[in-house]
Amino acid sequence: MTKNEYLKALASSLNGHISREEVSDILRDYREFFDDGALQQEEEWQTAQRLGDPKEVAAQIVAEAYIGQAQKKPTMKNLFKAQGAVKIYSTAAFVASIPLMLAMTGLSLGMLLIFLLLTLSAILLFTGILMAASALPSSALWLAGITAAGALFAALTILLLVIMMLRRFVKWTGGLFAKVITKKRAAPPSAQEDASQYDEMEIPPIIAVQPSQQTGSPAPESTQPDPSLPDSQEVSEP
Amino acid sequence: MNTQFRKGAIEMCILALIDHRDRYGYELVQAIAVYMEINEGTVYPILRRLTQEGYVSTYLMESPHGPARKYYQATPSGKKHLESLKAEWSALAHVVGSILGGDENDQK
CATH class of the missing domain: 1.20.120 (Four Helix Bundle (Hemerythrin (Met), subunit A))
Incomplete structure:
Protein backbone atom coordinates (compact mmCIF):
# COMPACT_ATOMS: atom_id res chain seq x y z
CA MET A 1 0.00 0.00 0.00
CA THR A 2 1.44 3.39 -0.97
CA LYS A 3 1.20 6.58 1.06
CA ASN A 4 -1.59 7.96 -1.10
CA GLU A 5 -3.56 4.72 -1.02
CA TYR A 6 -3.25 4.59 2.74
CA LEU A 7 -4.36 8.18 3.25
CA LYS A 8 -7.27 7.69 0.86
CA ALA A 9 -8.43 4.55 2.67
CA LEU A 10 -8.17 6.34 5.99
CA ALA A 11 -10.13 9.34 4.71
CA SER A 12 -12.93 7.24 3.25
CA SER A 13 -13.35 5.37 6.55
CA LEU A 14 -13.41 8.61 8.51
CA ASN A 15 -15.65 10.74 6.30
CA GLY A 16 -19.21 11.00 7.49
CA HIS A 17 -18.29 10.14 11.06
CA ILE A 18 -16.32 13.20 12.07
CA SER A 19 -16.05 16.75 10.75
CA ARG A 20 -14.08 17.59 7.62
CA GLU A 21 -11.63 19.81 9.47
CA GLU A 22 -10.85 16.99 11.85
CA VAL A 23 -10.40 14.52 9.01
CA SER A 24 -7.95 16.82 7.24
CA ASP A 25 -6.09 17.40 10.51
CA ILE A 26 -5.82 13.65 11.06
CA LEU A 27 -4.62 13.10 7.49
CA ARG A 28 -2.01 15.78 8.07
CA ASP A 29 -0.66 13.79 11.03
CA TYR A 30 -0.40 10.55 9.07
CA ARG A 31 1.12 12.32 6.06
CA GLU A 32 3.79 13.69 8.37
CA PHE A 33 4.42 10.18 9.64
CA PHE A 34 4.95 8.90 6.09
CA ASP A 35 7.28 11.82 5.32
CA ASP A 36 9.32 11.15 8.43
CA GLY A 37 9.42 7.47 7.51
CA ALA A 38 10.79 8.41 4.09
CA LEU A 39 13.50 10.47 5.80
CA GLN A 40 14.52 7.28 7.60
CA GLN A 41 14.83 5.48 4.24
CA GLU A 42 11.58 3.64 4.83
CA GLU A 43 9.56 2.48 1.84
CA GLU A 44 5.96 3.66 1.78
CA TRP A 45 4.62 0.13 2.06
CA GLN A 46 6.78 -0.44 5.12
CA THR A 47 5.42 2.66 6.81
CA ALA A 48 1.89 1.58 5.92
CA GLN A 49 2.56 -1.79 7.49
CA ARG A 50 3.85 -0.18 10.66
CA LEU A 51 0.72 1.92 10.97
CA GLY A 52 -1.60 -1.05 10.52
CA ASP A 53 -4.91 -1.48 8.71
CA PRO A 54 -6.30 2.02 7.95
CA LYS A 55 -9.82 0.73 8.65
CA GLU A 56 -8.83 -0.30 12.15
CA VAL A 57 -7.07 2.99 12.78
CA ALA A 58 -10.16 4.86 11.55
CA ALA A 59 -12.42 2.75 13.77
CA GLN A 60 -10.42 3.71 16.80
CA ILE A 61 -10.45 7.41 15.94
CA VAL A 62 -14.20 7.31 15.34
CA ALA A 63 -14.79 5.46 18.59
CA GLU A 64 -12.85 8.06 20.56
CA ALA A 65 -14.79 10.86 18.87
CA TYR A 66 -18.20 9.33 19.60
CA ILE A 67 -17.35 8.66 23.21
CA GLY A 68 -16.28 12.28 23.54
CA GLN A 69 -19.61 13.40 22.10
CA ALA A 70 -21.61 11.11 24.35
CA GLN A 71 -19.79 12.41 27.39
CA LYS A 72 -20.44 16.01 26.49
CA LYS A 73 -24.01 15.60 25.28
CA PRO A 74 -25.65 12.36 26.38
CA THR A 75 -28.53 12.27 23.92
CA MET A 76 -30.06 9.00 22.80
CA LYS A 77 -28.44 9.32 19.37
CA ASN A 78 -24.95 9.95 20.70
CA LEU A 79 -25.29 7.16 23.21
CA PHE A 80 -26.16 4.60 20.60
CA LYS A 81 -23.41 5.88 18.32
CA ALA A 82 -20.88 5.64 21.13
CA GLN A 83 -22.14 2.21 22.04
CA GLY A 84 -21.74 1.01 18.48
CA ALA A 85 -18.29 2.50 18.22
CA VAL A 86 -17.14 1.13 21.55
CA LYS A 87 -18.15 -2.32 20.43
CA ILE A 88 -15.41 -2.15 17.85
CA TYR A 89 -12.62 -2.05 20.33
CA SER A 90 -13.93 -2.62 23.80
CA MET B 1 -2.04 -9.13 26.84
CA ASN B 2 -5.40 -7.62 27.65
CA THR B 3 -5.98 -4.75 25.18
CA GLN B 4 -7.56 -2.45 27.75
CA PHE B 5 -4.59 -2.95 30.01
CA ARG B 6 -2.19 -2.25 27.15
CA LYS B 7 -4.06 0.87 26.12
CA GLY B 8 -3.77 2.34 29.58
CA ALA B 9 -0.08 1.50 29.72
CA ILE B 10 0.55 3.07 26.31
CA GLU B 11 -1.30 6.20 27.37
CA MET B 12 0.91 6.46 30.42
CA CYS B 13 4.08 5.88 28.37
CA ILE B 14 3.10 8.57 25.88
CA LEU B 15 2.62 11.07 28.67
CA ALA B 16 5.89 10.08 30.28
CA LEU B 17 7.82 10.38 27.00
CA ILE B 18 6.55 13.87 26.22
CA ASP B 19 6.92 14.90 29.83
CA HIS B 20 10.70 14.67 29.44
CA ARG B 21 10.75 16.76 26.28
CA ASP B 22 8.44 17.74 23.43
CA ARG B 23 8.31 15.19 20.65
CA TYR B 24 6.80 14.87 17.19
CA GLY B 25 4.63 11.97 16.07
CA TYR B 26 7.14 9.73 14.33
CA GLU B 27 9.70 10.17 17.06
CA LEU B 28 7.14 9.35 19.73
CA VAL B 29 5.84 6.26 17.96
CA GLN B 30 9.40 5.11 17.38
CA ALA B 31 10.27 5.56 21.05
CA ILE B 32 7.36 3.37 22.13
CA ALA B 33 7.84 0.78 19.40
CA VAL B 34 11.38 0.16 20.65
CA TYR B 35 9.95 -1.31 23.84
CA MET B 36 6.57 -2.66 22.87
CA GLU B 37 5.02 -4.31 19.89
CA ILE B 38 2.11 -2.05 19.07
CA ASN B 39 -0.09 -1.20 16.16
CA GLU B 40 1.72 2.06 15.51
CA GLY B 41 -1.24 3.73 13.82
CA THR B 42 -3.17 3.68 17.09
CA VAL B 43 -0.82 6.07 18.86
CA TYR B 44 -2.32 9.05 17.04
CA PRO B 45 -5.89 8.40 18.19
CA ILE B 46 -4.64 8.27 21.78
CA LEU B 47 -2.71 11.51 21.26
CA ARG B 48 -5.83 13.16 19.84
CA ARG B 49 -7.88 12.17 22.84
CA LEU B 50 -5.22 13.29 25.30
CA THR B 51 -5.19 16.61 23.46
CA GLN B 52 -8.97 16.92 23.66
CA GLU B 53 -8.85 16.12 27.35
CA GLY B 54 -6.36 18.93 27.87
CA TYR B 55 -3.48 16.71 28.98
CA VAL B 56 -1.45 17.43 25.87
CA SER B 57 -1.01 20.52 23.72
CA THR B 58 0.43 20.71 20.22
CA TYR B 59 2.31 23.21 18.12
CA LEU B 60 3.73 23.20 14.62
CA MET B 61 7.41 23.77 14.01
CA GLU B 62 9.34 23.91 10.74
CA SER B 63 11.77 21.05 10.34
CA PRO B 64 15.11 21.41 8.56
CA HIS B 65 14.30 18.37 6.42
CA GLY B 66 10.88 19.12 5.06
CA PRO B 67 7.36 20.20 5.97
CA ALA B 68 6.40 21.39 9.44
CA ARG B 69 6.11 18.86 12.21
CA LYS B 70 3.47 18.77 14.92
CA TYR B 71 5.05 18.62 18.35
CA TYR B 72 3.32 17.27 21.41
CA GLN B 73 3.83 18.78 24.83
CA ALA B 74 2.48 17.78 28.26
CA THR B 75 0.30 20.47 29.84
CA PRO B 76 0.34 21.13 33.61
CA SER B 77 -2.83 19.07 33.97
CA GLY B 78 -1.19 16.36 31.86
CA LYS B 79 1.78 16.31 34.21
CA LYS B 80 -0.58 16.02 37.16
CA HIS B 81 -2.48 13.23 35.44
CA LEU B 82 0.79 11.42 34.78
CA GLU B 83 1.76 11.65 38.44
CA SER B 84 -1.50 10.05 39.55
CA LEU B 85 -1.21 7.35 36.86
CA LYS B 86 2.33 6.61 38.02
CA ALA B 87 1.23 6.34 41.64
CA GLU B 88 -1.61 3.99 40.70
CA TRP B 89 0.70 1.96 38.55
CA SER B 90 3.41 1.48 41.16
CA ALA B 91 0.83 0.59 43.81
CA LEU B 92 -0.63 -2.04 41.53
CA ALA B 93 2.80 -3.31 40.48
CA HIS B 94 3.76 -3.64 44.13
CA VAL B 95 0.67 -5.68 45.01
CA VAL B 96 0.93 -7.89 41.95
CA GLY B 97 4.63 -8.37 42.60
CA SER B 98 4.08 -9.56 46.15
CA ILE B 99 1.33 -11.94 45.12
CA LEU B 100 3.36 -13.40 42.29
CA GLY B 101 6.40 -13.62 44.54
CA GLY B 102 4.39 -15.49 47.15
CA ASP B 103 5.29 -13.14 50.00
CA GLU B 104 1.69 -12.85 51.09
CA ASN B 105 1.09 -16.57 51.23
CA ASP B 106 3.05 -17.11 54.43
CA GLN B 107 1.09 -14.59 56.40
CA LYS B 108 -2.32 -16.16 55.84
Whole structure:
Protein backbone atom coordinates (compact mmCIF):
# COMPACT_ATOMS: atom_id res chain seq x y z
CA MET A 1 0.00 0.00 0.00
CA THR A 2 1.44 3.39 -0.97
CA LYS A 3 1.20 6.58 1.06
CA ASN A 4 -1.59 7.96 -1.10
CA GLU A 5 -3.56 4.72 -1.02
CA TYR A 6 -3.25 4.59 2.74
CA LEU A 7 -4.36 8.18 3.25
CA LYS A 8 -7.27 7.69 0.86
CA ALA A 9 -8.43 4.55 2.67
CA LEU A 10 -8.17 6.34 5.99
CA ALA A 11 -10.13 9.34 4.71
CA SER A 12 -12.93 7.24 3.25
CA SER A 13 -13.35 5.37 6.55
CA LEU A 14 -13.41 8.61 8.51
CA ASN A 15 -15.65 10.74 6.30
CA GLY A 16 -19.21 11.00 7.49
CA HIS A 17 -18.29 10.14 11.06
CA ILE A 18 -16.32 13.20 12.07
CA SER A 19 -16.05 16.75 10.75
CA ARG A 20 -14.08 17.59 7.62
CA GLU A 21 -11.63 19.81 9.47
CA GLU A 22 -10.85 16.99 11.85
CA VAL A 23 -10.40 14.52 9.01
CA SER A 24 -7.95 16.82 7.24
CA ASP A 25 -6.09 17.40 10.51
CA ILE A 26 -5.82 13.65 11.06
CA LEU A 27 -4.62 13.10 7.49
CA ARG A 28 -2.01 15.78 8.07
CA ASP A 29 -0.66 13.79 11.03
CA TYR A 30 -0.40 10.55 9.07
CA ARG A 31 1.12 12.32 6.06
CA GLU A 32 3.79 13.69 8.37
CA PHE A 33 4.42 10.18 9.64
CA PHE A 34 4.95 8.90 6.09
CA ASP A 35 7.28 11.82 5.32
CA ASP A 36 9.32 11.15 8.43
CA GLY A 37 9.42 7.47 7.51
CA ALA A 38 10.79 8.41 4.09
CA LEU A 39 13.50 10.47 5.80
CA GLN A 40 14.52 7.28 7.60
CA GLN A 41 14.83 5.48 4.24
CA GLU A 42 11.58 3.64 4.83
CA GLU A 43 9.56 2.48 1.84
CA GLU A 44 5.96 3.66 1.78
CA TRP A 45 4.62 0.13 2.06
CA GLN A 46 6.78 -0.44 5.12
CA THR A 47 5.42 2.66 6.81
CA ALA A 48 1.89 1.58 5.92
CA GLN A 49 2.56 -1.79 7.49
CA ARG A 50 3.85 -0.18 10.66
CA LEU A 51 0.72 1.92 10.97
CA GLY A 52 -1.60 -1.05 10.52
CA ASP A 53 -4.91 -1.48 8.71
CA PRO A 54 -6.30 2.02 7.95
CA LYS A 55 -9.82 0.73 8.65
CA GLU A 56 -8.83 -0.30 12.15
CA VAL A 57 -7.07 2.99 12.78
CA ALA A 58 -10.16 4.86 11.55
CA ALA A 59 -12.42 2.75 13.77
CA GLN A 60 -10.42 3.71 16.80
CA ILE A 61 -10.45 7.41 15.94
CA VAL A 62 -14.20 7.31 15.34
CA ALA A 63 -14.79 5.46 18.59
CA GLU A 64 -12.85 8.06 20.56
CA ALA A 65 -14.79 10.86 18.87
CA TYR A 66 -18.20 9.33 19.60
CA ILE A 67 -17.35 8.66 23.21
CA GLY A 68 -16.28 12.28 23.54
CA GLN A 69 -19.61 13.40 22.10
CA ALA A 70 -21.61 11.11 24.35
CA GLN A 71 -19.79 12.41 27.39
CA LYS A 72 -20.44 16.01 26.49
CA LYS A 73 -24.01 15.60 25.28
CA PRO A 74 -25.65 12.36 26.38
CA THR A 75 -28.53 12.27 23.92
CA MET A 76 -30.06 9.00 22.80
CA LYS A 77 -28.44 9.32 19.37
CA ASN A 78 -24.95 9.95 20.70
CA LEU A 79 -25.29 7.16 23.21
CA PHE A 80 -26.16 4.60 20.60
CA LYS A 81 -23.41 5.88 18.32
CA ALA A 82 -20.88 5.64 21.13
CA GLN A 83 -22.14 2.21 22.04
CA GLY A 84 -21.74 1.01 18.48
CA ALA A 85 -18.29 2.50 18.22
CA VAL A 86 -17.14 1.13 21.55
CA LYS A 87 -18.15 -2.32 20.43
CA ILE A 88 -15.41 -2.15 17.85
CA TYR A 89 -12.62 -2.05 20.33
CA SER A 90 -13.93 -2.62 23.80
CA THR A 91 -16.34 -5.45 24.35
CA ALA A 92 -16.32 -4.87 28.09
CA ALA A 93 -17.65 -1.33 27.92
CA PHE A 94 -20.28 -2.47 25.45
CA VAL A 95 -21.46 -5.28 27.69
CA ALA A 96 -21.58 -2.88 30.64
CA SER A 97 -23.97 -0.62 28.77
CA ILE A 98 -26.39 -3.36 27.68
CA PRO A 99 -28.47 -3.60 30.88
CA LEU A 100 -28.96 0.16 30.85
CA MET A 101 -30.15 0.10 27.29
CA LEU A 102 -32.47 -2.82 28.00
CA ALA A 103 -33.95 -1.16 31.07
CA MET A 104 -34.50 2.02 29.14
CA THR A 105 -36.22 0.25 26.28
CA GLY A 106 -38.37 -1.85 28.62
CA LEU A 107 -39.44 1.16 30.62
CA SER A 108 -40.48 3.19 27.62
CA LEU A 109 -42.25 0.27 25.97
CA GLY A 110 -44.24 -0.46 29.14
CA MET A 111 -45.34 3.12 29.52
CA LEU A 112 -46.28 3.39 25.87
CA LEU A 113 -48.35 0.22 26.15
CA ILE A 114 -50.31 1.71 29.05
CA PHE A 115 -50.87 4.83 27.00
CA LEU A 116 -52.16 2.85 24.03
CA LEU A 117 -54.48 0.72 26.18
CA LEU A 118 -55.95 3.77 27.86
CA THR A 119 -56.56 5.48 24.54
CA LEU A 120 -58.13 2.35 23.17
CA SER A 121 -60.45 1.98 26.15
CA ALA A 122 -61.50 5.60 25.84
CA ILE A 123 -62.33 5.14 22.18
CA LEU A 124 -64.20 1.88 22.79
CA LEU A 125 -66.17 3.42 25.62
CA PHE A 126 -67.10 6.40 23.55
CA THR A 127 -68.20 4.51 20.45
CA GLY A 128 -70.07 1.96 22.57
CA ILE A 129 -72.00 4.71 24.27
CA LEU A 130 -72.74 6.43 20.99
CA MET A 131 -74.19 3.23 19.58
CA ALA A 132 -76.39 2.72 22.62
CA ALA A 133 -77.19 6.41 22.88
CA SER A 134 -80.68 6.14 21.38
CA ALA A 135 -81.73 3.61 24.00
CA LEU A 136 -80.29 5.44 27.00
CA PRO A 137 -81.38 8.54 28.89
CA SER A 138 -79.28 11.63 28.28
CA SER A 139 -77.83 11.70 31.82
CA ALA A 140 -76.13 8.33 31.24
CA LEU A 141 -74.74 9.66 28.00
CA TRP A 142 -73.19 12.62 29.84
CA LEU A 143 -71.67 10.35 32.45
CA ALA A 144 -70.12 8.10 29.83
CA GLY A 145 -68.78 11.06 27.91
CA ILE A 146 -67.07 12.42 31.00
CA THR A 147 -65.58 9.02 31.81
CA ALA A 148 -64.22 8.69 28.31
CA ALA A 149 -62.76 12.19 28.44
CA GLY A 150 -61.18 11.34 31.80
CA ALA A 151 -59.57 8.24 30.38
CA LEU A 152 -58.21 10.21 27.44
CA PHE A 153 -56.84 12.85 29.74
CA ALA A 154 -55.16 10.19 31.86
CA ALA A 155 -53.66 8.68 28.73
CA LEU A 156 -52.22 12.03 27.69
CA THR A 157 -50.80 12.60 31.17
CA ILE A 158 -49.06 9.27 30.99
CA LEU A 159 -47.64 10.08 27.57
CA LEU A 160 -46.25 13.31 28.99
CA LEU A 161 -44.76 11.40 31.89
CA VAL A 162 -43.21 8.88 29.51
CA ILE A 163 -41.50 11.66 27.62
CA MET A 164 -40.29 13.43 30.75
CA MET A 165 -39.02 10.24 32.32
CA LEU A 166 -37.31 9.14 29.16
CA ARG A 167 -35.44 12.41 28.95
CA ARG A 168 -34.31 12.12 32.53
CA PHE A 169 -33.42 8.52 32.06
CA VAL A 170 -31.40 9.14 28.94
CA LYS A 171 -29.46 11.85 30.73
CA TRP A 172 -28.88 9.64 33.73
CA THR A 173 -27.91 6.64 31.62
CA GLY A 174 -25.62 8.87 29.61
CA GLY A 175 -23.85 10.04 32.73
CA LEU A 176 -23.47 6.53 34.01
CA PHE A 177 -22.30 5.21 30.66
CA ALA A 178 -19.78 8.00 30.39
CA LYS A 179 -18.63 7.27 33.93
CA VAL A 180 -18.09 3.60 33.17
CA ILE A 181 -16.04 4.48 30.11
CA THR A 182 -14.07 7.20 31.86
CA LYS A 183 -13.29 4.85 34.73
CA LYS A 184 -12.08 2.33 32.22
CA ARG A 185 -9.78 4.90 30.71
CA ALA A 186 -8.62 6.60 33.87
CA ALA A 187 -7.71 3.44 35.70
CA PRO A 188 -7.09 0.76 33.10
CA PRO A 189 -4.93 -1.43 35.33
CA SER A 190 -7.90 -1.99 37.63
CA ALA A 191 -10.36 -2.79 34.88
CA GLN A 192 -11.88 -5.43 37.12
CA GLU A 193 -13.24 -2.76 39.42
CA ASP A 194 -15.39 -1.32 36.71
CA ALA A 195 -18.02 -4.01 36.91
CA SER A 196 -18.44 -3.66 40.66
CA GLN A 197 -18.43 0.10 40.40
CA TYR A 198 -21.26 -0.18 37.99
CA ASP A 199 -23.20 -2.58 40.20
CA GLU A 200 -22.87 -0.27 43.16
CA MET A 201 -24.12 2.67 41.16
CA GLU A 202 -27.24 3.49 43.11
CA ILE A 203 -30.56 3.53 41.34
CA PRO A 204 -32.06 6.09 43.79
CA PRO A 205 -31.44 9.08 41.53
CA ILE A 206 -34.16 8.01 39.17
CA ILE A 207 -36.57 6.85 41.86
CA ALA A 208 -36.04 10.05 43.72
CA VAL A 209 -36.81 11.89 40.54
CA GLN A 210 -40.05 10.07 39.86
CA PRO A 211 -42.21 11.11 42.80
CA SER A 212 -41.42 14.75 42.20
CA GLN A 213 -42.50 14.32 38.64
CA GLN A 214 -45.63 12.55 39.73
CA THR A 215 -46.64 15.38 42.02
CA GLY A 216 -45.20 18.01 39.77
CA SER A 217 -47.41 17.12 36.83
CA PRO A 218 -51.08 18.11 36.79
CA ALA A 219 -52.93 15.81 39.14
CA PRO A 220 -54.60 13.14 37.04
CA GLU A 221 -58.39 12.98 37.43
CA SER A 222 -58.84 9.25 37.63
CA THR A 223 -56.93 6.63 39.58
CA GLN A 224 -55.71 5.15 36.36
CA PRO A 225 -52.22 6.67 36.19
CA ASP A 226 -51.38 5.06 39.49
CA PRO A 227 -50.64 1.62 38.07
CA SER A 228 -47.86 3.26 36.17
CA LEU A 229 -46.04 4.31 39.31
CA PRO A 230 -45.24 0.95 40.87
CA ASP A 231 -44.93 -0.43 37.38
CA SER A 232 -42.18 1.90 36.31
CA GLN A 233 -40.33 1.50 39.56
CA GLU A 234 -40.31 -2.23 39.18
CA VAL A 235 -38.83 -1.88 35.77
CA SER A 236 -36.09 0.45 36.89
CA GLU A 237 -35.25 -1.39 40.06
CA PRO A 238 -33.16 -4.23 38.66
CA MET B 1 -2.04 -9.13 26.84
CA ASN B 2 -5.40 -7.62 27.65
CA THR B 3 -5.98 -4.75 25.18
CA GLN B 4 -7.56 -2.45 27.75
CA PHE B 5 -4.59 -2.95 30.01
CA ARG B 6 -2.19 -2.25 27.15
CA LYS B 7 -4.06 0.87 26.12
CA GLY B 8 -3.77 2.34 29.58
CA ALA B 9 -0.08 1.50 29.72
CA ILE B 10 0.55 3.07 26.31
CA GLU B 11 -1.30 6.20 27.37
CA MET B 12 0.91 6.46 30.42
CA CYS B 13 4.08 5.88 28.37
CA ILE B 14 3.10 8.57 25.88
CA LEU B 15 2.62 11.07 28.67
CA ALA B 16 5.89 10.08 30.28
CA LEU B 17 7.82 10.38 27.00
CA ILE B 18 6.55 13.87 26.22
CA ASP B 19 6.92 14.90 29.83
CA HIS B 20 10.70 14.67 29.44
CA ARG B 21 10.75 16.76 26.28
CA ASP B 22 8.44 17.74 23.43
CA ARG B 23 8.31 15.19 20.65
CA TYR B 24 6.80 14.87 17.19
CA GLY B 25 4.63 11.97 16.07
CA TYR B 26 7.14 9.73 14.33
CA GLU B 27 9.70 10.17 17.06
CA LEU B 28 7.14 9.35 19.73
CA VAL B 29 5.84 6.26 17.96
CA GLN B 30 9.40 5.11 17.38
CA ALA B 31 10.27 5.56 21.05
CA ILE B 32 7.36 3.37 22.13
CA ALA B 33 7.84 0.78 19.40
CA VAL B 34 11.38 0.16 20.65
CA TYR B 35 9.95 -1.31 23.84
CA MET B 36 6.57 -2.66 22.87
CA GLU B 37 5.02 -4.31 19.89
CA ILE B 38 2.11 -2.05 19.07
CA ASN B 39 -0.09 -1.20 16.16
CA GLU B 40 1.72 2.06 15.51
CA GLY B 41 -1.24 3.73 13.82
CA THR B 42 -3.17 3.68 17.09
CA VAL B 43 -0.82 6.07 18.86
CA TYR B 44 -2.32 9.05 17.04
CA PRO B 45 -5.89 8.40 18.19
CA ILE B 46 -4.64 8.27 21.78
CA LEU B 47 -2.71 11.51 21.26
CA ARG B 48 -5.83 13.16 19.84
CA ARG B 49 -7.88 12.17 22.84
CA LEU B 50 -5.22 13.29 25.30
CA THR B 51 -5.19 16.61 23.46
CA GLN B 52 -8.97 16.92 23.66
CA GLU B 53 -8.85 16.12 27.35
CA GLY B 54 -6.36 18.93 27.87
CA TYR B 55 -3.48 16.71 28.98
CA VAL B 56 -1.45 17.43 25.87
CA SER B 57 -1.01 20.52 23.72
CA THR B 58 0.43 20.71 20.22
CA TYR B 59 2.31 23.21 18.12
CA LEU B 60 3.73 23.20 14.62
CA MET B 61 7.41 23.77 14.01
CA GLU B 62 9.34 23.91 10.74
CA SER B 63 11.77 21.05 10.34
CA PRO B 64 15.11 21.41 8.56
CA HIS B 65 14.30 18.37 6.42
CA GLY B 66 10.88 19.12 5.06
CA PRO B 67 7.36 20.20 5.97
CA ALA B 68 6.40 21.39 9.44
CA ARG B 69 6.11 18.86 12.21
CA LYS B 70 3.47 18.77 14.92
CA TYR B 71 5.05 18.62 18.35
CA TYR B 72 3.32 17.27 21.41
CA GLN B 73 3.83 18.78 24.83
CA ALA B 74 2.48 17.78 28.26
CA THR B 75 0.30 20.47 29.84
CA PRO B 76 0.34 21.13 33.61
CA SER B 77 -2.83 19.07 33.97
CA GLY B 78 -1.19 16.36 31.86
CA LYS B 79 1.78 16.31 34.21
CA LYS B 80 -0.58 16.02 37.16
CA HIS B 81 -2.48 13.23 35.44
CA LEU B 82 0.79 11.42 34.78
CA GLU B 83 1.76 11.65 38.44
CA SER B 84 -1.50 10.05 39.55
CA LEU B 85 -1.21 7.35 36.86
CA LYS B 86 2.33 6.61 38.02
CA ALA B 87 1.23 6.34 41.64
CA GLU B 88 -1.61 3.99 40.70
CA TRP B 89 0.70 1.96 38.55
CA SER B 90 3.41 1.48 41.16
CA ALA B 91 0.83 0.59 43.81
CA LEU B 92 -0.63 -2.04 41.53
CA ALA B 93 2.80 -3.31 40.48
CA HIS B 94 3.76 -3.64 44.13
CA VAL B 95 0.67 -5.68 45.01
CA VAL B 96 0.93 -7.89 41.95
CA GLY B 97 4.63 -8.37 42.60
CA SER B 98 4.08 -9.56 46.15
CA ILE B 99 1.33 -11.94 45.12
CA LEU B 100 3.36 -13.40 42.29
CA GLY B 101 6.40 -13.62 44.54
CA GLY B 102 4.39 -15.49 47.15
CA ASP B 103 5.29 -13.14 50.00
CA GLU B 104 1.69 -12.85 51.09
CA ASN B 105 1.09 -16.57 51.23
CA ASP B 106 3.05 -17.11 54.43
CA GLN B 107 1.09 -14.59 56.40
CA LYS B 108 -2.32 -16.16 55.84
